[in-house]
Amino acid sequence: MRFGLKVYIYTLFHILLHFYYILHMIKFDLEAIFDDIDESVALLPHRDTRRIEVQKILNGRMKRIVTWHISVFKAVEAVSSIYGPPLAYQVMFTSIAICLIAIQITQKLENGILxxxxxxxxxxxxxxxxxxxxxxxxLRNKAFGVGEACWNSGWHQTPLGRMIRQDIIIVLLRAQQPVTIKFPGLQSIQLETFSSVIFNLYGYYYYYCLDG
Known part of the structure; x- marks a missing residue:
């Protein structure tokens, strides 16, 4: 049981970090999306060969960004479906265990034993x-950071932004959706959830001390 829990936490840790670094790479790509491209090309006629070539380059860069971004959302949904029940079990029973452990420690301390x-x-x-x-x-904060990086890429300040404006807007809108692990009947897995659980545990522990 203990070994299984270690493997579970270790696996979840690396999966979430993997998504985190993918989002980090997306931010880097957005920051460099217009690098090494001449802005004057955007003012050329649509059928100009130079403009067509630049359009292909920008489309390729945006395609990679969008593909990675969508893959993170799909992967997090898959993780939620797989790890959702264990996380619900973990939060529910760990909270009870922590409360009982705190009571046990308190009882020992009353007898002068740590x-x-x-x-x-x-x-x-x-x-x-x-x-x-x-x-x-x-993961949630980094996902919101993708939207900030998208806006700060300067797409609205360069003529090149007109060539991929639709794609940029789609990424901006998509980035407003939080990337969180959640399961029906359970809050999203984030620090707010942890704080809420600990706060409730302290309430139970406080009432126990009053009754004691």
Whole structure:
């Protein structure tokens, strides 16, 4: 069971990081989309061979960006369908476990004993819930950053932007949709979810201390 949990967290960690770096590469491509292209070409007639050649170059660059961007959305949807149930199980039962661990540590402290094992177990339980939430937040913020990079590419300040304006607008609109791992009945996997769970746990723990 412990080995399976380690593999699960390790796999999810690398999958989310993979998506994160794909989005990072998209930002780099957007920043350099007009590099090494003469702006004056955009003012040439549509049938001019130089303009046609530049149009092919820009279309190729945008095609790669759009392909990567769509692949991230599809992949995150697949991850949500695969890892959604385990994440729901993890959040639900880890929250109960952390609460019970905190109670156990408190009872030991009342007797003047610091239970190292339960303390380490509590820290590990918090970490294994915090890691996917943290990565989910990184992924969400990086996905929104694609929209910012798209706007900051300067497409509205150069004549070349007219040649791929439709593609740019589509990417901008698509980038407004959050990239998050979610499952029916469960909040999106992000730091806000982790904070909410910890806050609720503290409430249960506080009421236990009052009753005690």
């Amino acid at each position: 239970d190292i094992r339960f303390t380490m177990l509590g820290v590990a339980a918090c970490l294994q819930m915090w890691i996917p939430c943290y990565l989910g937040t990184l």
